[in-house]
Amino acid sequence: MASTEPVFAVRDLWKVFGPGADRIPAAAEHAHLSAAELHARTGCTAAVRDVSFDVHRGEAFVVMGLSGSGKSTLVRCLTRLIEPTSGTIAMDGRPVLDMDRAQLRDLRRHRAAMVFQHFGLLPHRSVLDNVAYGLEIQGMGKAERREKAALMVAKVGLEGLEHRRPGQLSGGQQQRVGLARALAVDPEVLLFDEPFSALDPLIRRDMQDEVIRLHRDEGRTMVFITHDLSEALKVGDRIALMRDGRVVQVGTPEEIVGAPADDYVRDFVRDVPREHVMTVRSAMRPARDGESESGPVVTPDTTVVAAIESVVRSGVPARVMEDGRCLGVVDHSRLLAVVANVSDEQEAA
Numbered sequence: 001m002a003s004t005e006p007v008f009a010v011r012d013l014w015k016v017f018g019p020g021a022d023r024i025p026a027a028a029e030h031a032h033l034s035a036a037e038l039h040a041r042t043g044c045t046a047a048v049r050d051v052s053f054d055v056h057r058g059e060a061f062v063v064m065g066l067s068g069s070g071k072s073t074l075v076r077c078l079t080r081l082i083e084p085t086s087g088t089i090a091m092d093g094r095p096v097l098d099m100d101r102a103q104l105r106d107l108r109r110h111r112a113a114m115v116f117q118h119f120g121l122l123p124h125r126s127v128l129d130n131v132a133y134g135l136e137i138q139g140m141g142k143a144e145r146r147e148k149a150a151l152m153v154a155k156v157g158l159e160g161l162e163h164r165r166p167g168q169l170s171g172g173q174q175q176r177v178g179l180a181r182a183l184a185v186d187p188e189v190l191l192f193d194e195p196f197s198a199l200d201p202l203i204r205r206d207m208q209d210e211v212i213r214l215h216r217d218e219g220r221t222m223v224f225i226t227h228d229l230s231e232a233l234k235v236g237d238r239i240a241l242m243r244d245g246r247v248v249q250v251g252t253p254e255e256i257v258g259a260p261a262d263d264y265v266r267d268f269v270r271d272v273p274r275e276h277v278m279t280v281r282s283a284m285r286p287a288r289d290g291e292s293e294s295g296p297v298v299t300p301d302t303t304v305v306a307a308i309e310s311v312v313r314s315g316v317p318a319r320v321m322e323d324g325r326c327l328g329v330v331d332h333s334r335l336l337a338v339v340a341n342v343s344d345e346q347e348a349a
């Protein structure tokens with residue numbers, strides 16, 4: 001298996017609810033209709049509308065959009081918890097829509113584990129046994145699964161709480177149990193359905209950091225649903241932004257914020273503090289006489305806010321260095337242009 005092969009390859013995917021749903025994807029006369037018009041005309045809801053994207057190995061892929069935009073339906077289609085109306089999905093090159101029940105069970109149990117918003121914990125079991133549950137389903141012996149579960153409990157920071165019941169835990173702790181349970185089966189992909197939206201802001205931030213740490217440490221592929229833009233920008237390597245069942249843009253946080261595909265995306269990201277998302281790679285200019293010889297050094301993926309600090313402290317432009325080469329420099333005006341959302345042309349004018 002080539003390592004460049006996507007984990008998920010989704011093409012022309014549709015999920016339509018309602019009467020005669022099967023006929024909607026191919027019906028060209030409906031293609032230009034908005035979601036509301038389509039519903040008024042046909043009685044159908046196109047929850048996922050002609051969507052194509054790849055999820056690369058090892059990336060955190062975020063599906064973002066407002067309530068009702070189709071995020072949950074899309075992600076549930078990946079493992080056929082919801083049956084797509086048309087299109088194709090491949091996981092590791094294998095067509096998911098051709099899988100029989102046994103193959104699908106294997107897919108959901110071993111390869112793509114879901115972490116739900118409402119934890120789905122078993123109330124009468126201890127933390128340890130909840131975490132071990134997925135392994136029990138897999139048929140692993142008691143001693144071995146408890147040992148493995150204990151490791152996962154420690155990994156998500158719940159040591160000492162192994163014998164509590166879910167009802168004796170806070171929301172954040174319960175979510176950690178759900179996370180440990182998904183991790184215990186060592187899936188190739190973790191699918192998160194708005195996992196933290198029920199948590200209060202501070203615990204939510206802790207959990208986001210936890211997920212990012214797990215992602216960095218293990219390089220595990222993640223698909224993460226959220227309606228929260230700041231969460232998407234924080235967690236995602238790439239983000240698919242959905243509107244009315246369609247994916248309107250797929251890109252890195254920097255691409256989404258720096259080069260919105262249309263007015264909808266532009267409006268969506270309008271209030272994002274750009275200096276926290278944009279990097280010096282998109283802010284730098286060519287070095288002029290002597291500038292590549294001195295001044296503070298930053299890497300190309302340094303955020304603008306971090307580069308501002310370097311430039312302010314040193315009083316001179318910062319050099320953007322990669323593999324010993326100076327790619328360019330960032331000075332006060334380039335950095336301020338990012339903060340003010342002024343483009344090169346506007347700056348020069």
Ligand SMILES: Nc1ncnc2c1ncn2[C@@H]1O[C@H](COP(=O)(O)OP(=O)(O)OP(=O)(O)O)[C@@H](O)[C@H]1O
Nearest residue numbers: 017045047065066067068069070071072073074227
């Ligand atoms: N079983 C169903 N029958 C009919 N319509 C459905 C069904 N499930 C979802 N829908 C509709 O499909 C659209 C997309 O729903 P979905 O739950 O995927 O959105 P979402 O972006 O995940 O929303 P939220 O953030 O509120 O969970 C909505 O208009 C919803 O009402």
